[in-house]
Amino acid sequence: MSKKLTLLIPILTIISFVFIACEGQEKASSAPNKSSSPNKIVGGGCEGCEAIYEYGDKVLINVDTLPDYNEQNPKIKITGIVYQNDGKTPAENVILYIYHTNSEGIYPTKGGEKGWDRRHGYIRGWIKTGKDGKYSFYTFRPGAYPERKWPEHIHATIKEADKNEYYIDEFVFDDDPLLTASERSKALNRCGSGIMRLREVNSELLAERDIILGLNIPDYQ
Numbered sequence: 001m002s003k004k005l006t007l008l009i010p011i012l013t014i015i016s017f018v019f020i021a022c023e024g025q026e027k028a029s030s031a032p033n034k035s036s037s038p039n040k041i042v043g044g045g046c047e048g049c050e051a052i053y054e055y056g057d058k059v060l061i062n063v064d065t066l067p068d069y070n071e072q073n074p075k076i077k078i079t080g081i082v083y084q085n086d087g088k089t090p091a092e093n094v095i096l097y098i099y100h101t102n103s104e105g106i107y108p109t110k111g112g113e114k115g116w117d118r119r120h121g122y123i124r125g126w127i128k129t130g131k132d133g134k135y136s137f138y139t140f141r142p143g144a145y146p147e148r149k150w151p152e153h154i155h156a157t158i159k160e161a162d163k164n165e166y167y168i169d170e171f172v173f174d175d176d177p178l179l180t181a182s183e184r185s186k187a188l189n190r191c192g193s194g195i196m197r198l199r200e201v202n203s204e205l206l207a208e209r210d211i212i213l214g215l216n217i218p219d220y221q
């Protein structure tokens, strides 16, 4: 191996690690995903989406409060209804996994993480819908990554009972100056738009987003 190549390999490795760490979640992967179906992978695959299974012995219900909610601001309640693919029928028993950065734009860790929390950090939560399809989670507004090139966002993954897990558009904020026209035009609107408008209700910041299963999701069947 030439001296140049010997130097290049560790540099490329570092660059790719930084990129993945910044993104927190790699959206597409050629690696096969855990799937409950012998058919095509719904959603095209996603490295890190399997973090949706890392809820341990937590009993999932249709509401969750994310870690550091009490310590950080501004606090937000995010809520909506998960609908089946027809956009009308509430979807029951759907798991929603969300994670985001702290106010400094970092996915914070506490040390000793062994799962996807090494990359996603500990500010994450899980919800399972009931018959009415409703979900809510209490959290705080995430910070943009320190380089401030991407909008503030909350990553989200969905698991339906009879399908493999897949990611949906990130939750983002309509009033975020980093959510430029260019960024908006890149949105795939997976399961519908993730752009939310914040409004104050009873001195609480509220954001709403409904989720339509399968909408704009490749190979949804």
Ligand SMILES: [Fe+2]
Residues within 6 Å of the ligand: 022, 023, 024, 025, 153, 155
């Ligand atoms: Fe991210």
